[in-house]
Amino acid sequence: MTTHHRTTHHRTNRAAIDQWNTYPRAAMEAMEPEGDFAKRHLLNPVLFRLLGDVRGRRVLDAGCGQGYFSRLLADRGAHVTAVEPARALLDYAREKEAERRQGIRYVHAELGQPLAMEGEFDAVVCSMVLGTVPDWKPALRSCVRALRPGGLLVISLNHPAFEQLLSTWRTHGAYRIHRYLEEYEIPQTHAPDYHRPLSTYLNELAGLGCRLRELAEPGLSAAAARDAEPTTPGIESYTQLPNFAVIAASLE
Ligand SMILES: C[S@@+](CC[C@H](N)C(=O)[O-])C[C@H]1O[C@@H](n2cnc3c(N)ncnc32)[C@H](O)[C@@H]1O
Structure with missing residues:
Protein backbone atom coordinates (compact mmCIF):
# COMPACT_ATOMS: atom_id res chain seq x y z
CA MET A 1 0.00 0.00 0.00
CA THR A 2 1.60 3.25 -1.10
CA THR A 3 -1.17 5.82 -0.88
CA HIS A 4 0.24 7.40 2.29
CA HIS A 5 3.34 8.45 0.31
CA ARG A 6 1.43 10.32 -2.34
CA THR A 7 1.83 13.91 -1.21
CA THR A 8 4.92 15.89 -0.29
CA HIS A 9 3.18 18.18 2.15
CA ILE A 17 16.11 17.92 8.84
CA ASP A 18 15.54 16.19 12.20
CA GLN A 19 15.98 12.91 10.36
CA TRP A 20 19.24 14.08 8.82
CA ASN A 21 20.39 14.70 12.39
CA THR A 22 20.30 10.96 12.99
CA TYR A 23 22.78 10.34 10.14
CA PRO A 24 25.49 8.09 11.64
CA ARG A 25 29.02 9.36 12.08
CA ALA A 26 30.41 6.21 10.42
CA ALA A 27 28.44 7.04 7.26
CA MET A 28 29.89 10.57 7.27
CA GLU A 29 33.41 9.18 7.61
CA ALA A 30 32.78 6.66 4.83
CA MET A 31 32.33 9.59 2.44
CA GLU A 32 35.94 10.74 2.90
CA PRO A 33 37.62 12.16 1.01
CA GLU A 34 35.68 12.37 -2.27
CA GLY A 35 32.29 10.77 -1.59
CA ASP A 36 30.91 7.32 -2.37
CA PHE A 37 31.29 5.37 -5.63
CA ALA A 38 28.51 7.24 -7.43
CA LYS A 39 29.90 10.61 -6.38
CA ARG A 40 33.45 9.76 -7.40
CA HIS A 41 32.53 8.28 -10.77
CA LEU A 42 29.39 10.13 -11.82
CA LEU A 43 28.65 13.30 -9.87
CA ASN A 44 31.93 14.98 -8.96
CA PRO A 45 33.39 15.01 -12.50
CA VAL A 46 30.26 16.57 -14.00
CA LEU A 47 29.80 19.05 -11.12
CA PHE A 48 33.36 20.30 -11.57
CA ARG A 49 33.06 20.43 -15.36
CA LEU A 50 29.86 22.50 -15.10
CA LEU A 51 31.29 24.80 -12.44
CA GLY A 52 34.41 25.46 -14.50
CA ASP A 53 37.53 26.97 -12.96
CA VAL A 54 36.56 27.88 -9.38
CA ARG A 55 39.89 29.47 -8.42
CA GLY A 56 39.26 32.76 -6.64
CA ARG A 57 35.50 32.45 -7.10
CA ARG A 58 32.94 32.79 -4.31
CA VAL A 59 31.02 29.52 -4.18
CA LEU A 60 28.11 28.53 -1.94
CA ASP A 61 27.65 24.82 -1.15
CA ALA A 62 23.93 24.85 -0.33
CA GLY A 63 23.03 21.88 1.89
CA CYS A 64 26.65 20.76 2.27
CA GLY A 65 26.01 17.71 4.48
CA GLN A 66 29.29 16.44 5.93
CA GLY A 67 31.08 18.88 3.65
CA TYR A 68 33.16 16.71 1.32
CA PHE A 69 32.31 18.82 -1.73
CA SER A 70 33.08 22.09 0.11
CA ARG A 71 36.52 20.68 0.90
CA LEU A 72 37.09 19.66 -2.74
CA LEU A 73 36.04 23.15 -3.86
CA ALA A 74 38.43 24.76 -1.37
CA ASP A 75 41.21 22.42 -2.57
CA ARG A 76 40.63 23.88 -6.04
CA GLY A 77 41.01 27.44 -4.78
CA ALA A 78 37.38 28.55 -4.35
CA HIS A 79 36.28 30.85 -1.50
CA VAL A 80 33.69 28.54 0.00
CA THR A 81 30.66 29.24 2.14
CA ALA A 82 28.54 26.25 3.07
CA VAL A 83 25.04 26.10 4.51
CA GLU A 84 23.69 23.12 6.41
CA PRO A 85 20.70 22.88 8.79
CA ALA A 86 21.38 19.47 10.39
CA ALA A 93 32.09 19.56 8.67
CA ARG A 94 33.28 22.14 11.20
CA GLU A 95 35.53 19.56 12.87
CA LYS A 96 37.15 18.86 9.50
CA GLU A 97 37.62 22.60 8.97
CA ALA A 98 39.28 22.89 12.39
CA GLU A 99 41.70 20.13 11.32
CA ARG A 100 42.37 21.27 7.77
CA ARG A 101 41.94 25.07 8.01
CA GLN A 102 40.88 25.60 4.42
CA GLY A 103 39.00 28.78 5.25
CA ILE A 104 35.52 27.36 4.60
CA ARG A 105 32.75 29.36 6.29
CA TYR A 106 30.03 27.04 7.60
CA VAL A 107 26.62 28.58 8.32
CA HIS A 108 23.81 26.91 10.24
CA ALA A 109 20.76 27.67 8.12
CA GLU A 110 17.80 26.13 6.34
CA LEU A 111 17.41 27.01 2.67
CA GLY A 112 13.64 27.25 3.10
CA GLN A 113 14.21 30.48 5.06
CA PRO A 114 15.63 33.52 3.26
CA LEU A 115 19.45 33.52 3.55
CA ALA A 116 21.27 36.63 4.75
CA MET A 117 23.61 36.42 1.74
CA GLU A 118 21.81 37.69 -1.34
CA GLY A 119 23.74 38.35 -4.55
CA GLU A 120 27.03 37.28 -2.95
CA PHE A 121 28.11 34.29 -5.00
CA ASP A 122 29.63 33.63 -8.41
CA ALA A 123 28.31 30.08 -8.18
CA VAL A 124 25.97 28.04 -6.02
CA VAL A 125 26.10 24.27 -5.95
CA CYS A 126 23.12 22.42 -4.51
CA SER A 127 24.02 18.76 -4.79
CA MET A 128 21.53 16.02 -3.91
CA VAL A 129 19.60 18.41 -1.67
CA LEU A 130 16.37 19.60 -3.35
CA GLY A 131 15.12 16.04 -3.73
CA THR A 132 15.28 15.70 0.08
CA VAL A 133 13.37 18.90 0.89
CA PRO A 134 9.58 18.62 1.32
CA ASP A 135 8.86 22.33 0.73
CA TRP A 136 11.56 22.78 -1.93
CA LYS A 137 10.50 25.88 -3.88
CA PRO A 138 11.60 28.41 -1.21
CA ALA A 139 14.89 26.45 -0.97
CA LEU A 140 15.51 26.81 -4.70
CA ARG A 141 14.62 30.52 -4.46
CA SER A 142 17.26 30.96 -1.73
CA CYS A 143 19.88 29.36 -4.00
CA VAL A 144 18.98 31.66 -6.90
CA ARG A 145 18.92 34.76 -4.70
CA ALA A 146 22.38 33.97 -3.36
CA LEU A 147 23.78 34.43 -6.91
CA ARG A 148 25.13 37.64 -8.35
CA PRO A 149 23.63 38.54 -11.76
CA GLY A 150 25.19 36.19 -14.31
CA GLY A 151 26.13 33.72 -11.55
CA LEU A 152 25.88 29.98 -12.09
CA LEU A 153 23.66 27.51 -10.22
CA VAL A 154 24.50 23.81 -10.43
CA ILE A 155 21.94 21.37 -9.05
CA SER A 156 22.15 17.60 -8.87
CA LEU A 157 19.24 15.25 -8.34
CA ASN A 158 18.52 11.57 -8.41
CA HIS A 159 17.28 11.37 -11.99
CA PRO A 160 13.51 11.25 -11.52
CA ALA A 161 13.02 8.92 -14.49
CA PHE A 162 15.54 6.37 -13.14
CA GLU A 163 15.35 6.56 -9.35
CA GLN A 164 15.19 2.84 -8.61
CA LEU A 165 17.78 2.01 -11.26
CA LEU A 166 19.88 -0.65 -9.57
CA SER A 167 17.08 -2.46 -7.76
CA THR A 168 14.73 -2.77 -10.74
CA TRP A 169 17.62 -3.70 -13.07
CA ARG A 170 18.61 -6.50 -10.70
CA THR A 171 15.06 -7.80 -10.58
CA HIS A 172 14.05 -7.39 -14.22
CA GLY A 173 17.29 -6.98 -16.20
CA ALA A 174 15.81 -3.74 -17.50
CA TYR A 175 14.53 -0.50 -16.09
CA ARG A 176 10.91 -0.15 -15.02
CA ILE A 177 9.00 2.84 -13.74
CA HIS A 178 5.30 3.20 -13.23
CA ARG A 179 4.78 6.52 -11.43
CA TYR A 180 6.56 9.48 -13.00
CA LEU A 181 4.13 12.37 -13.26
CA GLU A 182 2.90 12.64 -9.69
CA GLU A 183 4.92 13.81 -6.70
CA TYR A 184 5.51 11.40 -3.83
CA GLU A 185 7.77 10.59 -0.92
CA ILE A 186 10.29 7.74 -1.20
CA PRO A 187 11.25 6.37 2.22
CA GLN A 188 15.02 5.90 2.64
CA THR A 189 17.24 4.56 5.41
CA HIS A 190 17.97 7.94 7.01
CA ALA A 191 15.73 10.67 5.61
CA PRO A 192 13.15 10.53 2.81
CA ASP A 193 13.58 11.54 -0.83
CA TYR A 194 10.87 13.15 -2.93
CA HIS A 195 10.03 12.21 -6.48
CA ARG A 196 9.09 15.10 -8.74
CA PRO A 197 9.12 15.18 -12.53
CA LEU A 198 12.21 16.83 -14.03
CA SER A 199 10.04 19.50 -15.68
CA THR A 200 8.94 20.66 -12.21
CA TYR A 201 12.50 21.70 -11.34
CA LEU A 202 13.37 23.13 -14.76
CA ASN A 203 10.19 25.19 -15.00
CA GLU A 204 10.63 26.58 -11.49
CA LEU A 205 14.16 27.66 -12.43
CA ALA A 206 12.86 29.37 -15.55
CA GLY A 207 10.24 31.16 -13.45
CA LEU A 208 13.00 32.44 -11.14
CA GLY A 209 14.78 34.11 -14.06
CA CYS A 210 17.38 31.44 -14.73
CA ARG A 211 18.52 30.25 -18.12
CA LEU A 212 19.35 26.60 -18.67
CA ARG A 213 22.98 26.17 -19.67
CA GLU A 214 23.17 22.39 -19.65
CA LEU A 215 21.30 19.35 -18.45
CA ALA A 216 23.85 16.57 -17.89
CA GLU A 217 22.88 12.91 -17.52
CA PRO A 218 26.17 11.24 -16.63
CA GLY A 219 26.78 7.58 -17.41
CA LEU A 220 29.36 5.23 -15.93
CA SER A 221 32.37 4.23 -18.02
CA ALA A 222 32.49 0.57 -19.08
CA ALA A 223 35.84 0.17 -17.27
CA ALA A 224 34.45 1.46 -13.94
CA ALA A 225 31.40 -0.80 -14.33
CA ARG A 226 33.61 -3.82 -14.98
CA ASP A 227 35.68 -3.14 -11.84
CA ALA A 228 32.59 -2.69 -9.67
CA GLU A 229 30.50 -5.59 -11.04
CA PRO A 230 31.83 -8.27 -8.60
CA THR A 231 30.71 -6.25 -5.57
CA THR A 232 27.74 -4.44 -7.15
CA PRO A 233 25.71 -6.72 -9.42
CA GLY A 234 23.68 -4.80 -11.98
CA ILE A 235 26.11 -1.86 -12.04
CA GLU A 236 26.25 -2.12 -15.85
CA SER A 237 22.84 -0.40 -15.76
CA TYR A 238 24.73 2.80 -14.92
CA THR A 239 26.50 2.63 -18.28
CA GLN A 240 23.16 2.55 -20.12
CA LEU A 241 20.90 4.80 -18.03
CA PRO A 242 21.56 7.98 -16.03
CA ASN A 243 21.09 7.70 -12.27
CA PHE A 244 21.60 11.47 -11.84
CA ALA A 245 20.41 14.64 -13.51
CA VAL A 246 22.70 17.63 -13.16
CA ILE A 247 21.38 21.05 -14.12
CA ALA A 248 23.51 24.12 -14.79
CA ALA A 249 21.60 27.41 -15.04
CA SER A 250 22.67 31.04 -14.93
CA LEU A 251 20.87 33.99 -13.37
CA GLU A 252 20.03 36.36 -16.22
C1 LIG B 1 21.86 13.71 0.40
S1 LIG B 1 22.52 14.91 1.48
C2 LIG B 1 23.65 15.75 0.37
C3 LIG B 1 24.71 16.49 1.12
C4 LIG B 1 25.83 17.08 0.26
N1 LIG B 1 25.34 18.14 -0.60
C5 LIG B 1 26.52 16.01 -0.53
O1 LIG B 1 26.45 16.04 -1.75
O2 LIG B 1 27.14 15.14 0.10
C6 LIG B 1 21.18 16.05 1.65
C7 LIG B 1 21.52 17.24 2.54
O3 LIG B 1 20.48 18.23 2.44
C8 LIG B 1 20.32 18.79 3.71
N2 LIG B 1 19.01 19.43 3.80
C9 LIG B 1 17.81 18.85 4.03
N3 LIG B 1 16.84 19.79 4.10
C10 LIG B 1 17.45 20.99 3.91
C11 LIG B 1 16.99 22.32 3.89
N4 LIG B 1 15.70 22.61 4.07
N5 LIG B 1 17.89 23.31 3.68
C12 LIG B 1 19.21 23.00 3.48
N6 LIG B 1 19.70 21.75 3.48
C13 LIG B 1 18.83 20.76 3.70
C14 LIG B 1 20.45 17.61 4.64
O4 LIG B 1 20.64 18.00 5.98
C15 LIG B 1 21.62 16.88 4.02
O5 LIG B 1 22.84 17.38 4.52
Whole structure:
Protein backbone atom coordinates (compact mmCIF):
# COMPACT_ATOMS: atom_id res chain seq x y z
CA MET A 1 0.00 0.00 0.00
CA THR A 2 1.60 3.25 -1.10
CA THR A 3 -1.17 5.82 -0.88
CA HIS A 4 0.24 7.40 2.29
CA HIS A 5 3.34 8.45 0.31
CA ARG A 6 1.43 10.32 -2.34
CA THR A 7 1.83 13.91 -1.21
CA THR A 8 4.92 15.89 -0.29
CA HIS A 9 3.18 18.18 2.15
CA HIS A 10 2.56 16.05 5.20
CA ARG A 11 6.16 16.44 6.39
CA THR A 12 7.76 19.79 7.17
CA ASN A 13 11.31 20.79 6.25
CA ARG A 14 12.07 20.76 9.98
CA ALA A 15 10.92 17.15 10.32
CA ALA A 16 13.10 16.07 7.37
CA ILE A 17 16.11 17.92 8.84
CA ASP A 18 15.54 16.19 12.20
CA GLN A 19 15.98 12.91 10.36
CA TRP A 20 19.24 14.08 8.82
CA ASN A 21 20.39 14.70 12.39
CA THR A 22 20.30 10.96 12.99
CA TYR A 23 22.78 10.34 10.14
CA PRO A 24 25.49 8.09 11.64
CA ARG A 25 29.02 9.36 12.08
CA ALA A 26 30.41 6.21 10.42
CA ALA A 27 28.44 7.04 7.26
CA MET A 28 29.89 10.57 7.27
CA GLU A 29 33.41 9.18 7.61
CA ALA A 30 32.78 6.66 4.83
CA MET A 31 32.33 9.59 2.44
CA GLU A 32 35.94 10.74 2.90
CA PRO A 33 37.62 12.16 1.01
CA GLU A 34 35.68 12.37 -2.27
CA GLY A 35 32.29 10.77 -1.59
CA ASP A 36 30.91 7.32 -2.37
CA PHE A 37 31.29 5.37 -5.63
CA ALA A 38 28.51 7.24 -7.43
CA LYS A 39 29.90 10.61 -6.38
CA ARG A 40 33.45 9.76 -7.40
CA HIS A 41 32.53 8.28 -10.77
CA LEU A 42 29.39 10.13 -11.82
CA LEU A 43 28.65 13.30 -9.87
CA ASN A 44 31.93 14.98 -8.96
CA PRO A 45 33.39 15.01 -12.50
CA VAL A 46 30.26 16.57 -14.00
CA LEU A 47 29.80 19.05 -11.12
CA PHE A 48 33.36 20.30 -11.57
CA ARG A 49 33.06 20.43 -15.36
CA LEU A 50 29.86 22.50 -15.10
CA LEU A 51 31.29 24.80 -12.44
CA GLY A 52 34.41 25.46 -14.50
CA ASP A 53 37.53 26.97 -12.96
CA VAL A 54 36.56 27.88 -9.38
CA ARG A 55 39.89 29.47 -8.42
CA GLY A 56 39.26 32.76 -6.64
CA ARG A 57 35.50 32.45 -7.10
CA ARG A 58 32.94 32.79 -4.31
CA VAL A 59 31.02 29.52 -4.18
CA LEU A 60 28.11 28.53 -1.94
CA ASP A 61 27.65 24.82 -1.15
CA ALA A 62 23.93 24.85 -0.33
CA GLY A 63 23.03 21.88 1.89
CA CYS A 64 26.65 20.76 2.27
CA GLY A 65 26.01 17.71 4.48
CA GLN A 66 29.29 16.44 5.93
CA GLY A 67 31.08 18.88 3.65
CA TYR A 68 33.16 16.71 1.32
CA PHE A 69 32.31 18.82 -1.73
CA SER A 70 33.08 22.09 0.11
CA ARG A 71 36.52 20.68 0.90
CA LEU A 72 37.09 19.66 -2.74
CA LEU A 73 36.04 23.15 -3.86
CA ALA A 74 38.43 24.76 -1.37
CA ASP A 75 41.21 22.42 -2.57
CA ARG A 76 40.63 23.88 -6.04
CA GLY A 77 41.01 27.44 -4.78
CA ALA A 78 37.38 28.55 -4.35
CA HIS A 79 36.28 30.85 -1.50
CA VAL A 80 33.69 28.54 0.00
CA THR A 81 30.66 29.24 2.14
CA ALA A 82 28.54 26.25 3.07
CA VAL A 83 25.04 26.10 4.51
CA GLU A 84 23.69 23.12 6.41
CA PRO A 85 20.70 22.88 8.79
CA ALA A 86 21.38 19.47 10.39
CA ARG A 87 23.62 19.99 13.42
CA ALA A 88 25.19 16.52 13.31
CA LEU A 89 26.43 17.02 9.74
CA LEU A 90 27.44 20.64 10.31
CA ASP A 91 29.43 19.73 13.43
CA TYR A 92 31.32 17.08 11.47
CA ALA A 93 32.09 19.56 8.67
CA ARG A 94 33.28 22.14 11.20
CA GLU A 95 35.53 19.56 12.87
CA LYS A 96 37.15 18.86 9.50
CA GLU A 97 37.62 22.60 8.97
CA ALA A 98 39.28 22.89 12.39
CA GLU A 99 41.70 20.13 11.32
CA ARG A 100 42.37 21.27 7.77
CA ARG A 101 41.94 25.07 8.01
CA GLN A 102 40.88 25.60 4.42
CA GLY A 103 39.00 28.78 5.25
CA ILE A 104 35.52 27.36 4.60
CA ARG A 105 32.75 29.36 6.29
CA TYR A 106 30.03 27.04 7.60
CA VAL A 107 26.62 28.58 8.32
CA HIS A 108 23.81 26.91 10.24
CA ALA A 109 20.76 27.67 8.12
CA GLU A 110 17.80 26.13 6.34
CA LEU A 111 17.41 27.01 2.67
CA GLY A 112 13.64 27.25 3.10
CA GLN A 113 14.21 30.48 5.06
CA PRO A 114 15.63 33.52 3.26
CA LEU A 115 19.45 33.52 3.55
CA ALA A 116 21.27 36.63 4.75
CA MET A 117 23.61 36.42 1.74
CA GLU A 118 21.81 37.69 -1.34
CA GLY A 119 23.74 38.35 -4.55
CA GLU A 120 27.03 37.28 -2.95
CA PHE A 121 28.11 34.29 -5.00
CA ASP A 122 29.63 33.63 -8.41
CA ALA A 123 28.31 30.08 -8.18
CA VAL A 124 25.97 28.04 -6.02
CA VAL A 125 26.10 24.27 -5.95
CA CYS A 126 23.12 22.42 -4.51
CA SER A 127 24.02 18.76 -4.79
CA MET A 128 21.53 16.02 -3.91
CA VAL A 129 19.60 18.41 -1.67
CA LEU A 130 16.37 19.60 -3.35
CA GLY A 131 15.12 16.04 -3.73
CA THR A 132 15.28 15.70 0.08
CA VAL A 133 13.37 18.90 0.89
CA PRO A 134 9.58 18.62 1.32
CA ASP A 135 8.86 22.33 0.73
CA TRP A 136 11.56 22.78 -1.93
CA LYS A 137 10.50 25.88 -3.88
CA PRO A 138 11.60 28.41 -1.21
CA ALA A 139 14.89 26.45 -0.97
CA LEU A 140 15.51 26.81 -4.70
CA ARG A 141 14.62 30.52 -4.46
CA SER A 142 17.26 30.96 -1.73
CA CYS A 143 19.88 29.36 -4.00
CA VAL A 144 18.98 31.66 -6.90
CA ARG A 145 18.92 34.76 -4.70
CA ALA A 146 22.38 33.97 -3.36
CA LEU A 147 23.78 34.43 -6.91
CA ARG A 148 25.13 37.64 -8.35
CA PRO A 149 23.63 38.54 -11.76
CA GLY A 150 25.19 36.19 -14.31
CA GLY A 151 26.13 33.72 -11.55
CA LEU A 152 25.88 29.98 -12.09
CA LEU A 153 23.66 27.51 -10.22
CA VAL A 154 24.50 23.81 -10.43
CA ILE A 155 21.94 21.37 -9.05
CA SER A 156 22.15 17.60 -8.87
CA LEU A 157 19.24 15.25 -8.34
CA ASN A 158 18.52 11.57 -8.41
CA HIS A 159 17.28 11.37 -11.99
CA PRO A 160 13.51 11.25 -11.52
CA ALA A 161 13.02 8.92 -14.49
CA PHE A 162 15.54 6.37 -13.14
CA GLU A 163 15.35 6.56 -9.35
CA GLN A 164 15.19 2.84 -8.61
CA LEU A 165 17.78 2.01 -11.26
CA LEU A 166 19.88 -0.65 -9.57
CA SER A 167 17.08 -2.46 -7.76
CA THR A 168 14.73 -2.77 -10.74
CA TRP A 169 17.62 -3.70 -13.07
CA ARG A 170 18.61 -6.50 -10.70
CA THR A 171 15.06 -7.80 -10.58
CA HIS A 172 14.05 -7.39 -14.22
CA GLY A 173 17.29 -6.98 -16.20
CA ALA A 174 15.81 -3.74 -17.50
CA TYR A 175 14.53 -0.50 -16.09
CA ARG A 176 10.91 -0.15 -15.02
CA ILE A 177 9.00 2.84 -13.74
CA HIS A 178 5.30 3.20 -13.23
CA ARG A 179 4.78 6.52 -11.43
CA TYR A 180 6.56 9.48 -13.00
CA LEU A 181 4.13 12.37 -13.26
CA GLU A 182 2.90 12.64 -9.69
CA GLU A 183 4.92 13.81 -6.70
CA TYR A 184 5.51 11.40 -3.83
CA GLU A 185 7.77 10.59 -0.92
CA ILE A 186 10.29 7.74 -1.20
CA PRO A 187 11.25 6.37 2.22
CA GLN A 188 15.02 5.90 2.64
CA THR A 189 17.24 4.56 5.41
CA HIS A 190 17.97 7.94 7.01
CA ALA A 191 15.73 10.67 5.61
CA PRO A 192 13.15 10.53 2.81
CA ASP A 193 13.58 11.54 -0.83
CA TYR A 194 10.87 13.15 -2.93
CA HIS A 195 10.03 12.21 -6.48
CA ARG A 196 9.09 15.10 -8.74
CA PRO A 197 9.12 15.18 -12.53
CA LEU A 198 12.21 16.83 -14.03
CA SER A 199 10.04 19.50 -15.68
CA THR A 200 8.94 20.66 -12.21
CA TYR A 201 12.50 21.70 -11.34
CA LEU A 202 13.37 23.13 -14.76
CA ASN A 203 10.19 25.19 -15.00
CA GLU A 204 10.63 26.58 -11.49
CA LEU A 205 14.16 27.66 -12.43
CA ALA A 206 12.86 29.37 -15.55
CA GLY A 207 10.24 31.16 -13.45
CA LEU A 208 13.00 32.44 -11.14
CA GLY A 209 14.78 34.11 -14.06
CA CYS A 210 17.38 31.44 -14.73
CA ARG A 211 18.52 30.25 -18.12
CA LEU A 212 19.35 26.60 -18.67
CA ARG A 213 22.98 26.17 -19.67
CA GLU A 214 23.17 22.39 -19.65
CA LEU A 215 21.30 19.35 -18.45
CA ALA A 216 23.85 16.57 -17.89
CA GLU A 217 22.88 12.91 -17.52
CA PRO A 218 26.17 11.24 -16.63
CA GLY A 219 26.78 7.58 -17.41
CA LEU A 220 29.36 5.23 -15.93
CA SER A 221 32.37 4.23 -18.02
CA ALA A 222 32.49 0.57 -19.08
CA ALA A 223 35.84 0.17 -17.27
CA ALA A 224 34.45 1.46 -13.94
CA ALA A 225 31.40 -0.80 -14.33
CA ARG A 226 33.61 -3.82 -14.98
CA ASP A 227 35.68 -3.14 -11.84
CA ALA A 228 32.59 -2.69 -9.67
CA GLU A 229 30.50 -5.59 -11.04
CA PRO A 230 31.83 -8.27 -8.60
CA THR A 231 30.71 -6.25 -5.57
CA THR A 232 27.74 -4.44 -7.15
CA PRO A 233 25.71 -6.72 -9.42
CA GLY A 234 23.68 -4.80 -11.98
CA ILE A 235 26.11 -1.86 -12.04
CA GLU A 236 26.25 -2.12 -15.85
CA SER A 237 22.84 -0.40 -15.76
CA TYR A 238 24.73 2.80 -14.92
CA THR A 239 26.50 2.63 -18.28
CA GLN A 240 23.16 2.55 -20.12
CA LEU A 241 20.90 4.80 -18.03
CA PRO A 242 21.56 7.98 -16.03
CA ASN A 243 21.09 7.70 -12.27
CA PHE A 244 21.60 11.47 -11.84
CA ALA A 245 20.41 14.64 -13.51
CA VAL A 246 22.70 17.63 -13.16
CA ILE A 247 21.38 21.05 -14.12
CA ALA A 248 23.51 24.12 -14.79
CA ALA A 249 21.60 27.41 -15.04
CA SER A 250 22.67 31.04 -14.93
CA LEU A 251 20.87 33.99 -13.37
CA GLU A 252 20.03 36.36 -16.22
C1 LIG B 1 21.86 13.71 0.40
S1 LIG B 1 22.52 14.91 1.48
C2 LIG B 1 23.65 15.75 0.37
C3 LIG B 1 24.71 16.49 1.12
C4 LIG B 1 25.83 17.08 0.26
N1 LIG B 1 25.34 18.14 -0.60
C5 LIG B 1 26.52 16.01 -0.53
O1 LIG B 1 26.45 16.04 -1.75
O2 LIG B 1 27.14 15.14 0.10
C6 LIG B 1 21.18 16.05 1.65
C7 LIG B 1 21.52 17.24 2.54
O3 LIG B 1 20.48 18.23 2.44
C8 LIG B 1 20.32 18.79 3.71
N2 LIG B 1 19.01 19.43 3.80
C9 LIG B 1 17.81 18.85 4.03
N3 LIG B 1 16.84 19.79 4.10
C10 LIG B 1 17.45 20.99 3.91
C11 LIG B 1 16.99 22.32 3.89
N4 LIG B 1 15.70 22.61 4.07
N5 LIG B 1 17.89 23.31 3.68
C12 LIG B 1 19.21 23.00 3.48
N6 LIG B 1 19.70 21.75 3.48
C13 LIG B 1 18.83 20.76 3.70
C14 LIG B 1 20.45 17.61 4.64
O4 LIG B 1 20.64 18.00 5.98
C15 LIG B 1 21.62 16.88 4.02
O5 LIG B 1 22.84 17.38 4.52
